[in-house]
Amino acid sequence: MKDLSTYAKNTWCPGCGNFAILNSIKAVLNVLDEEGFPLEEVVLVSGIGCHAKIVDYINVNSFYAIHGRVVPVATGIKLANPGLKVIGFAGDGDAYGEGLEHLVFAAKRNIDITMIIHNNRVYGLTTGQYTPTSPLGFKGRSTPQGTKELPVNPLELMLASRGTFIARGYSHGMDLLKRIFKEAIFHRGLALVDVLQVCVTFFNMYEYYNKKIYELKGHKYQDYNEALKKIREWDYNSEAPIALGVFYKKEMPTFEERFLKYQTKAIERHQKIKEMLQEAV
Ligand code: SF4
Numbered sequence: 001m002k003d004l005s006t007y008a009k010n011t012w013c014p015g016c017g018n019f020a021i022l023n024s025i026k027a028v029l030n031v032l033d034e035e036g037f038p039l040e041e042v043v044l045v046s047g048i049g050c051h052a053k054i055v056d057y058i059n060v061n062s063f064y065a066i067h068g069r070v071v072p073v074a075t076g077i078k079l080a081n082p083g084l085k086v087i088g089f090a091g092d093g094d095a096y097g098e099g100l101e102h103l104v105f106a107a108k109r110n111i112d113i114t115m116i117i118h119n120n121r122v123y124g125l126t127t128g129q130y131t132p133t134s135p136l137g138f139k140g141r142s143t144p145q146g147t148k149e150l151p152v153n154p155l156e157l158m159l160a161s162r163g164t165f166i167a168r169g170y171s172h173g174m175d176l177l178k179r180i181f182k183e184a185i186f187h188r189g190l191a192l193v194d195v196l197q198v199c200v201t202f203f204n205m206y207e208y209y210n211k212k213i214y215e216l217k218g219h220k221y222q223d224y225n226e227a228l229k230k231i232r233e234w235d236y237n238s239e240a241p242i243a244l245g246v247f248y249k250k251e252m253p254t255f256e257e258r259f260l261k262y263q264t265k266a267i268e269r270h271q272k273i274k275e276m277l278q279e280a281v
Pocket residue numbers: 011012013015016017018050120124125198199200201202
């Protein structure tokens with residue numbers, strides 16, 4: 001394996017679920033490299049939050065965006081150079097709060113980028129406020145009496161927004177995480193991987209998740225209704241079992257294919273007009 005470490009000192013808390021995401025993505029980047037995809041053609045994008053430091057720790061091209069804006073930056077990079085593999089990292093506050101509408105539009109457009117969400121269900125960097133996926137009653141810095149609102153189910157939202165690859169991973173057990181990341185990165189179109197990434201300092205859910213999780217087996221992931229049923233099984237608030245794996249996957253034309261086709265036609269038209277004008281002169 002290529003050592004993709006950088007000189008940056010890692011400042012995550014010991015035991016943080018971000019380490020599993022970091023090590024899994026490094027392993028998958030090595031697979032890309034072995035399979036002949038040059039790592040110079042990979043670009044990582046992150047937002048703001050504990051997750052965002054991941055781009056400091058991996059020695060490939062990267063862009064540190066601002067809060068909630070990972071998707072537009074990744075979209076711009078992909079449209080400017082469609083040959084690149086663009087992988088975005090965002091926290092749950094980042095992607096499902098401030099950046100939510102970008103995610104919905106990325107799904108409906110089917111832009112070919114991978115979005116990995118470090119869903120620890122708490123704002124860790126700012127020391128423990130509730131986020132869109134915190135459970136009802138979550139007690140944090142901004143909600144000492146407990147939240148009075150239900151969490152969103154981001155996977156259901158992505159499915160309704162026409163997402164073409166929807167999966168859930170967990171930061172304990174890297175084998176499955178690596179398999180999901182690899183499949184997501186090789187998927188053509190918007191791939192969303194919601195990772196239940198445990199924040200050991202402000203919302204330690206290891207014990208809870210370890211009792212609830214199971215891996216999807218024999219699931220018909222091309223079937224919308226089957227995917228919806230499985231996605232709704234656990235709604236980020238109930239005591240139901242928590243499925244991990246790929247819930248939904250579908251092949252569709254990507255945004256950049258449609259966009260660049262139009263651009264090519266426009267360039268051809270422009271060229272024709274230019275030739276006609278030159279002949280007229
Ligand atoms: Fe990880 Fe939480 Fe520490 Fe941030 S605060 S590095 S999410 S354990």
